[in-house]
Amino acid sequence: MAAEPSIWRDQATAWTRLSTQLDGQAAALQGHNQDLSAGWRGGDAAAALDHSRRVVQTWRGRVDTLEQVGRVLAAHADRIATVRGRAIAVAQAAGPTHEIGPDGTVSVTPLAIAGAVLAPWQITTLQQRSEQLAAELTQILAEASRIDAETAHALRAAGTQSPGSGGGKSPAVVVPASSTPPAEVARWWAGLNPAQREQLLSTDPARIGGLDGVPAVYRDRANRIGLSAAHEQVANERDAVLRLPPGETRDTALAAVEEKGRALDAIEHRLTATSGPPAYLLGLDTTGTGRAIVAVGNPDTADNVITYVPGTGARLGGTPGDVMRADAVVEAARAADPAASTAAITWVGYDAPQTIIDLPPDGTDATNPDYAHQAGPGLDRFQDGLRATHEGAPSHNTVLGHSYGSTVVGYSAREQGLAVDDLVFIGSPGVGADTAAELGHDSDHVWSGHIDNDPIQYGISPSELQVGIGLPDPSPGGTGLIHGVNPSDPGFGAQVFGAQDGSLGPDAHSQYWDRDSESLLNLGRIATGNYEQVTR
Structure with missing residues (x-):
């Protein structure tokens, strides 16, 4: 001090x-x-x-x-x-x-x-x-x-260092490709001396900041360096939008780019906050709808690490709100186990659908499983990176998918395998599997929760969209959801945890993080491995 x-x-x-x-x-x-x-x-x-x-x-x-x-x-x-x-x-x-x-x-x-x-x-x-x-x-x-x-x-x-024959320049360090297995990246990084690391952070922060297998503190430093460039990119994008002819197209584009700018400001504010757990910027991209990965707490030193994957509408502009949810999970985890440290990561590391349903279907809404299929390898590699960079005894790792994010987690677990201890689905439209056994994890460590009144439980299948909207199973907990069996259905085989009654209407879909709610408290218990405290 x-x-x-x-x-x-x-x-x-x-x-x-x-x-x-x-x-x-x-x-x-x-x-x-x-x-x-x-x-x-x-x-x-x-x-x-x-x-x-x-x-x-x-x-x-x-x-x-x-x-x-x-x-x-x-x-x-x-x-x-x-x-x-x-x-x-x-x-x-x-x-x-x-x-x-x-x-x-x-x-x-x-x-x-x-x-x-x-x-x-x-x-x-x-x-x-x-x-x-x-x-x-x-x-x-x-x-x-x-x-x-x-x-x-x-x-x-x-x-x-001795001055070399070429004027003292150190030999160039070759940065591994982004597809390199994180364990190999971690070994490469450990083999660099501090001077080489500092050089890479100053000369190639974008690649270091996005490389799974580089420790969180260094990814954070690299991405903070990139924040100023991100602000500049968004400002240039805004200038380009303002050159468009006045009209609805320009207004829509302007609202989107200004949302990105506000999000960057909010992320920067959270990174520099002096209250609450420290935040780490593990990924940032302003292209398209944008991406961001923000950790609340250091995942490399925490006893428990939970990765939250948001769903439909996930983008850079919505990241600040998602980080607030991560803060809430850390608080719930601390209540469940005050002696343990917990890091919660908001993973907007994929291109998410931005609309729930388009009629007629055009393949860009949340009924399309391709978004989940394409996101799977990135989520899998990120989880491998958390394992590779963690210090000391292995942490208890959980992946939490909300809404379409649960579909992403399900596809990744089924097709890639996830190096985690628990899979958690909340407000799920289906996870691309008929049973928990298909996800590569013991059913005791596959969890699902639905708030009563969450409208996502009244699912509609893509085939029925071809002939009009239908409600195949108009009861909460029914099995006919957009992306398969409801993971909260008894036949799916997951551990179903308790969640409070939600308000009538669409707001119930977002009330899983309400302060002191049954769903939030249970998320904290699962994240810390205190399964006996979980209410059913």
Whole structure:
């Protein structure tokens, strides 16, 4: 908390300035060499020029080193500023009832109970709060120590590099293709030295930010670098839309691009928030309807990791709302198991249908299973990446699909296999399977929940759309859904968990995350592996 990131930023500026000055001196000396060679001949001249050229070469090699030191220190300042902000937020959350020691220990302030008559449960609550605050600080301090160690290593690596014959440029590092198995990517990344990692983050952030198998903290840093470019891309897209002739087409396009801009602002705000669990940007793409992958909590260090796949209408513009749902799941998981850490990831990593039903069907609405089929390999690779980069004992991993997102999860599990402990479906229109056994997981770890009054339970099949809308099974829990058997139907074989009654109308389809609701509490219990607490 006493750290001053501005000190490192000033040092970074000084090293960068020194790099520029040395580069200028090298250029000046090279010019003098050319002038000298024009009027001096003989053995002495050749020896002097050879020595002078080697000096130029050495200086230019050191230019790269000085630039690298500046980049490392600037990155260190940003990373320390982030964890410092988190530490300050914990201190503020402690308030007058808790006292934080200089080493991060937390205790109840004597004044909090002095002269007060507290019930045992109130004292227990204060003590539990102490443990929660201490756990958060432990995680923050561990990350700060890791940042210190990585920066020290990067500085040592930069300081011991020798200028090469090509002017000091390090050999280019070949970045694996996006289709490379995440376990191989993780081994490749572990084999890089800190200087090489910093170079890739500064020169190729887009590829590093989207590469499954790269640890979350580095993907986050790379994608944050790409945020400014994303803002610029959206601004350019808006300018292009404004050049269209006035009319409905332009109005629709303008609304879509402005939604992207607001989403980028909201994501950036969540990334820099000092309250709540830290957020990590694991993927970002502004093309088309856009994509984003945002983690609440670090999935590489969390005890539990849940990946939420939203459904119809999922796009960059809707990501901020989906991240709020991830925040809610983390809170529910903490209620289910206060001693464990949980990370919740919003995975908008696929092109989702944007409409529920188009009449006549044109293949672009949510009745088309192709979207789920095409999304499967990406979701599978992302889950493999979470396994490859996790530190310590394996985490308890869950994939949660809502609405058409459950269809995506079902197709991925059936066709690809998912390296997770539990599959969870909520508000599902069907998962592309007739039974839980087809999903490659024990039925004890396949879960489904439907809120009463969720209209998605009144499904319609694609064949019936050809002749008009029909309601094949007008009872909640019926089996005739758009993408197959209702996973909450007893014949499907999944574990059906309890969910509250929803409001009449379409809003019930989105009430699974309502605060303190039965469905949300059960999601937290499943995500932490506390199955005995799940209500039926």
